[in-house]
Amino acid sequence: MAEITREIGLDASEVPTLDESLLTLSDSEQEFLHKAITSDDTTLKEKILEVQRIAYAEHPYPCIRAFHFVNLMMAANPIYPEVLTAGRNDNTALVDVGCCMGSDVRKIVSDGYPAINVLGVDLRQEFLDLGYRLYGPSRDINFFTSDIFEIPYPVPKAAPADDTPFSSVKDLLQLRGRITHFYTGALFHLFDESTQYALALRVAELLKREPGGVVFGRHQGLVEAGYINDHLGRNRYGHSETSWLLLWKKVFSEIESSEFAEQHVVVNAQLTSGFASHIFQARTQTHMLVWSVKLV
Template sequence: MPNPESPVPPERIPPLDSELLSLSEKDITFLRTYISPDDHKVRERILDIQKRAYAEYPYPCVRAFNFVNLFMAENPIYSTIVDAGRGGHTLFLDLGCHMGTDVRKLVCDGYPASNVVGCDLRPQYFDFGYELFGDTDTCPIHFFADNVFDAPFFMFDFPGTTVARTTAQNPPAFGSVTHLSQLCGTLTHIYTGALFHLFNEEVQYTLALQLAELLKWTPGATVFGRHQGLEKAGKIDDPLGR
């Protein structure tokens, strides 16, 4: 399948624009707590991380500073998710977590860090996150790199015949997880932000099945997120030509 992080010709990459940095009061409060009470230092740190991350992966979301916006916390079901986490016996995955801003906010709001993991395709994003928030040695959240499309299917025998699935009864300690396949049937909450729209319809369908494979079949189990879409089916006009 197409890799959304395929190399992009330099002439297609838009230049950075610091004026695109837009922070809500919630964003600013969180960043002051995590980075510095000095707004100038916060801005300098954000611009430095953006410049270096964009040089490696020129994503529109990096150019637009989305990596410091608390999108997950704006979701209508967010408070319900946090309350469920506080009650215990839940496991949370942020798939496509990028630098881990959303899950840091989640833990800050009371979801137990020991029950939260972040996964992305590129481990470099985690390093940028540690630098951004200055918590390399103190961040309690476990991050690991994996490709969701490499996780095996157990639930379906294509082209659509449902087969028995054995739900994992004893999920591994989150701090030891290195592959998504270890989480099959264990997750109570899955967040995917700005992930589905990177792929065509066929691959999106496969991704949805993979998420269902990871989810624990229990009342309250939830997949939520945010994605760009069109009023009519078709491909998003990607200025990077991918």
């Protein structure tokens, strides 16, 4: 069984100060934020800086410092149009685990994925509350806190199916085998190798076993798999394109069978250039792994 090691606390002396010059928005991001928050650029910037300051004081993640909570990373994934089309046309559910302030799920709803079938989940209620502070009250999207590592593994095969409406779900275990589209951004890279495997097993347990099921996301990766040279002293593993494919094949071999993994699981992973080292105060240039896992 894969051992789970939780996130470690950060050494406050190593945390860089905020830098508002790092706030950069694409045209599509500006268009979305103008529609979702305010068309006044001055007010928009003030609101973004306010929630960043509050979030960073308690949880000084590099992605908070770099304003990724308003960068629409889900929509940039190559499989996004396919997920969106399926969501518009079929009664499918999408969950974003580690949704932070919920920008990505609000974006996909604005693009036409029915809000009643969209769930935003985070470990920390503070991030969800800051999302309400930034965007206002949620309109039909079900936001709730839940810890994916509390899902037992293996889930007992005799466990009864849960038919709670998606709008009323309050625990990830209620979604076992019910999710068609599963997104996670900047989550896997927080953990060591064994914990990432344990996380992937639980994600796969939630995914509906039928063609069209998709898990997709992005996180820090490496050209050659190994431990990340982390400037904050965390024990984090970086997967390569090759090791990420092998991880998901192993997951579905364990949960289903090696034949299922070989015949029905398609993994795409691309290592991008990432972000300049000064943005994260990292020791080296970062790389981001953008990926999807699809059942066929």
